[in-house]
Amino acid sequence: MPSRHTQSALPSSRSRYAAKCVPAVWLAAIALAVFAACDTPGVTLIDPDVTGDDDRSFTITVQLEDTMLARTLGWSQGVPDAEVYLMRVGEEFDPIVIVTDSTGTAVLESVLPGQYRMAAYRVLGEEETGPTGGRVRAFGDGRILEVEVASVISLKLLVDRRSSLVFSEVQLAASYGGTNNPGYQWFQYFELYNNGDSTIHLDGMLWGWTWHINRALTPAPCAATEPFRNDPLGLWAYYIHRFPGSGNDYPLTPGQTVVVALDAVDHSVVHPDLPDLSTADFELEGTVDADNPDVPNLPEVGTKEWPYGHGVEPRAHPMFLALPLDLSTLVHQTDPFDARDWVRIPTEAVLDVVSIAHMSPDYDVLIAAPCALPVPASMDRLPRAQLTWGDATLAVQRKVLQAIDGRLVLQDVNTSFVDFREATRSPGTIRN
Numbered sequence: 001m002p003s004r005h006t007q008s009a010l011p012s013s014r015s016r017y018a019a020k021c022v023p024a025v026w027l028a029a030i031a032l033a034v035f036a037a038c039d040t041p042g043v044t045l046i047d048p049d050v051t052g053d054d055d056r057s058f059t060i061t062v063q064l065e066d067t068m069l070a071r072t073l074g075w076s077q078g079v080p081d082a083e084v085y086l087m088r089v090g091e092e093f094d095p096i097v098i099v100t101d102s103t104g105t106a107v108l109e110s111v112l113p114g115q116y117r118m119a120a121y122r123v124l125g126e127e128e129t130g131p132t133g134g135r136v137r138a139f140g141d142g143r144i145l146e147v148e149v150a151s152v153i154s155l156k157l158l159v160d161r162r163s164s165l166v167f168s169e170v171q172l173a174a175s176y177g178g179t180n181n182p183g184y185q186w187f188q189y190f191e192l193y194n195n196g197d198s199t200i201h202l203d204g205m206l207w208g209w210t211w212h213i214n215r216a217l218t219p220a221p222c223a224a225t226e227p228f229r230n231d232p233l234g235l236w237a238y239y240i241h242r243f244p245g246s247g248n249d250y251p252l253t254p255g256q257t258v259v260v261a262l263d264a265v266d267h268s269v270v271h272p273d274l275p276d277l278s279t280a281d282f283e284l285e286g287t288v289d290a291d292n293p294d295v296p297n298l299p300e301v302g303t304k305e306w307p308y309g310h311g312v313e314p315r316a317h318p319m320f321l322a323l324p325l326d327l328s329t330l331v332h333q334t335d336p337f338d339a340r341d342w343v344r345i346p347t348e349a350v351l352d353v354v355s356i357a358h359m360s361p362d363y364d365v366l367i368a369a370p371c372a373l374p375v376p377a378s379m380d381r382l383p384r385a386q387l388t389w390g391d392a393t394l395a396v397q398r399k400v401l402q403a404i405d406g407r408l409v410l411q412d413v414n415t416s417f418v419d420f421r422e423a424t425r426s427p428g429t430i431r432n
Contacts, residue, residue, distance in 0.1 A: 056111050056149045060084055062104045062120045064139060065156045072131045073124075078104015079139065079157060082122040085417070089115040089144070090364045115369060116147045117359065119382050120155040121418040123401075136402040140413035142382025144372045158381075160401060163412045165200050165321060167354040168193035168257060171275070171395040171425055172314045172386070186289065187267040187274045187392060188314045191259050191427055192321065194252045195410050202252055203245025204324030206345065207260070208302060210235040210353070210375055212317040213337070215368035220337045222371035228335065230373050234344040235320050235353070239312040240302030240327070241284055250296075255407040258282065259427045262311055264295040273392045275427060284311025301327060303341040316386045318355040318374045325349055347378070355383035355416045356396060377414075384416040395425035400432045 062082045064070040070079075080102045085095040095117075100106045119142035129136055139157035147153065169191035190207075194200050211228045213220045222229075228236045243250065252258060264283035267274035277283075278292060285297035289310040298311070306312045322345050331344045355374050364370065374383060384396055398420055401411040408430050411419050423431070 057107055057109045058111055058147060058149060059152045060098075060100070060106045060108070060118075060120075061152065061154045062100050062106070062122075062141075063154070063156055064159065066159050069159060073128070074131075075104065077102075079120075079122050080104060082120050082139075082157070084155070085117075085119045085121070087117040087359065088112060089117060089359075089369055090361055111147070111149055113148050114146070115144065117144050117370075117382065117417075118142065118147075118153065118155070119415065119417045120157060122157065138401055138411050138413055138418075140381075140415040140418040142415045142417045143377075144370055144382065158413045158415070160411055160413050162196065162409065163352065164194065164196035164198075165205075165252070166193055166195045166352045166398060166410055166412060167191070167319070167321065168195075168410060168430060169395050169397045169425070169427065170314055170319070170354060170356065171392075171427070172316060172356065184270055184274075185313065186263040186265075186310055187270075187277065188262040189259055189275070189277055189280065189427055190314050190319070191257050192252070193257045193398070193410060193430060194254050195412070197254055199254070200252045201245070201248055202243045202250040202258065203247050205243045205351075206240055206301075206320075206322040206325060207243070207298065208237045208240035208312060208320060209315075210237050210318040210320050210345075211342070212374075214317075214357070214371050214374040215363070216371060217368050224336070225371065228342065229371060230376050231344065232347065232376055232378070234331075234346045235318075235322075235350060235375060235379070236333070236342040236344050237320065238302045238304040238340055238342050239306055240300070240343075241298040241312060242301045242324075243282065243298055244296045257428055257430065260284065260298065261295070262313060263289050264292040265290060271392075275392070275425060277427065280427070286310040303327075303332070303343055316356045316358050318353055318380065318383070320345065320353050320379075321351045323349040323351065347376075350379060352412075353379040353414075353416075354396075354420065355380045356386050356420075357383035359385040379414060381415040382417040384420040393424060394422055395427075396420045397423050397426070397431070400430065 062079045064075060070076055080100060082100045084098050084106050087095045098106045122139045124137050138160040141155045141157045171189050213225050216222045258281040260282045261277040261280035262284050264277050264280040266276040266278045268276050280295055282298055283292060283295045285299045327343050333342050335342060353375055399411040401409050413419055
């Protein structure tokens with residue numbers, strides 16, 4: 001039986017932002033194989049060289065997809081006070097954040113055309129929950145799209161859903177550097193949380209990467225990878241691990257977590273900034289790593305073996321969690337780019353997806369621009385940014401939405417960009 005972990009404080013009230021650039025600077029990856037962080041001066045969407053009287057603004061309208069709920073909340077015209085985030089692909093800066101007016105509209109002046117990452121987010125304040133029976137609700141949307149000046153962009157917000165088993169935290173700082181231990185990355189982990197109302201058995205469930213060629217690369221352009229990335233019938237994968245158990249061996253009750261470590265050992269002996277994962281609930285099985293006999297292994301069952309011998313590493317790619325499946329009975333397909341055997345995880349078997357991506361000139365320009373969708377929009381609309389590369393003290397954590405009967409409920413609007421935040425790691429504990 002895995003050990004059980006605790007949850008902590010209730011969510012605080014939502015902060016509001018003015019229409020301005022946030023002054024912080026992102027840290028990001030420099031290269032694919034060698035990982036290092038560097039400070040880069042922030043830039044904004046404002047073009048200092050623009051002259052003339054041309055209209056260089058564009059308008060954003062924000063509405064709910066659920067029109068009935070919109071009427072109930074009095075938002076038929078649009079979503080008021082929604083936070084809209086904009087980031088121009090290829091520029092390194094914190095997102096510009098603007099807030100919609102009473103009609104759900106926001107206008108941004110002096111805009112450069114190009115490809116943008118754009119998201120919108122709204123959480124009901126306690127004083128607004130009368131129409132929802134006192135329940136706090138969250139709404140979100142996100143996309144990557146081409147923006148022309150003097151245009152109108154419409155965002156349709158999904159309402160949160162009370163999902164069952166979800167990713168609650170992912171530690172994927174690719175490697176810890178330092179003079180004595182360059183390239184040490186075996187401290188990665190992910191955490192799962194039972195966000196529902198009934199006990200879940202983890203036995204036989206699948207975890208892995210989805211299709212992860214999500215940039216406009218010369219041998220695999222976005223148009224060619226679209227059938228794999230955006231398949232309504234399921235997620236294509238070949239790096240997959242399976243939870244152990246025969247059906248009822250590993251129950252997870254509502255409000256509890258499990259931590260799955262890449263290597264379930266005390267990494268703090270390498271450096272004090274690294275986590276002690278020796279008490280993790282599970283570890284990803286590898287061929288050359290040290291095995292903790294007290295921690296159950298997730299064997300690798302995909303069509304391709306991870307080449308580094310420590311199990312598949314959580315990285316800045318879309319990751320999925322799925323119900324138990326016999327992979328031999330599923331649809332397989334060889335891709336035309338490097339002849340790898342992919343297996344399709346049916347949509348109805350997918351429990352959760354988290355997408356994390358590099359958002360920096362080192363990737364968007366030096367490597368390639370991102371494709372519009374890394375996974376179908378029904379599963380995730382916009383990845384969360386991997387901001388601080390190589391900082392082992394940080395993790396990507398799902399936001400706490402509210403507490404019901406003393407139990408924390410995590411936010412899930414199928415948009416990783418607004419569902420997750422970067423915060424101090426806390427494997428096994430849900431924190432706000």
